[in-house]
Amino acid sequence: MNYSRQREQVLRTLKENVVHPTAEYLYEILRNKNPKISLATLYRNLNQLAEAGVIKKIDGLESSAHFDHNTHEHYHFICDECKKVFDISANVAPDIISKTETETGFKIKGHDIVFHGLCHECREKKGEQ
Amino acid sequence: MNYSRQREQVLRTLKENVVHPTAEYLYEILRNKNPKISLATLYRNLNQLAEAGVIKKIDGLESSAHFDHNTHEHYHFICDECKKVFDISANVAPDIISKTETETGFKIKGHDIVFHGLCHECREKKGEQ
DNA sequence: CCTTAATTGATAATTATTCTCATTTTTTCA
């Protein structure tokens, strides 16, 4: 990944914002500095920077929503390889709500934990430890 | 919410599937039972059922991705009211990865926790406890 | 400098989802 003025601008704009902007919001800000910048360039750079670990993309599951008839509290794991979604028991993070409410003063109405990685099967297939 | 054959079918199809299907996948299955069923009906019913708490929709943030220049481990809270995104310190769920890896045998490469509810400001505005 | 590789801007395409609206189905209750 080599230097470009646009990538520089994307990164700086992101850093100058305290909140966690969407691409749309960033685009508006960016156009003030550089009215010619293309939306595609913004998305490209955000993805590249996230890929490189310079920034982070916050999005639970990638594209489409998944539905679950199991409504008792539990979490999910999505396999990077086969894209299957698995249940994770809720007791991996027990008092997470009360802890967070106390710490923040926010009223928590719900939460979701999504893990990703390699499921058992794909792990074996790839021979990865 | 009153009875309809299509809603019945949507719910049954979801329950008969062990995995956590996407709408697209459900649609394919549903069309075998009812070739006339509309995609809009499927989405409508999934949302209604989720709204009513009969099923659960798994999707971290609703629509668009948010980006964060802060790459050290932390979580996020999105306010249902003003849609702002806040940081939550990672220590609300400390050994969540090791615990999950031990419990599942999966290789965890990352995870995201997204809370939602009312932020401090909106909580006061709405006078909600 | 010159060549090669990376990046850009403009825009088309795609994907997932929601909206619209005329028609059909369900519910209610006289």
Next chain:
DNA sequence: TGAAAAAATGAGAATAATTATCAATTAAGG
């Protein structure tokens, strides 16, 4: 029962977010 009101449907248009395409521009390195 069965007529009126309310809810739900199907078909397809619309939207929103994101990705792909591709010719033109810019960066990097010998």
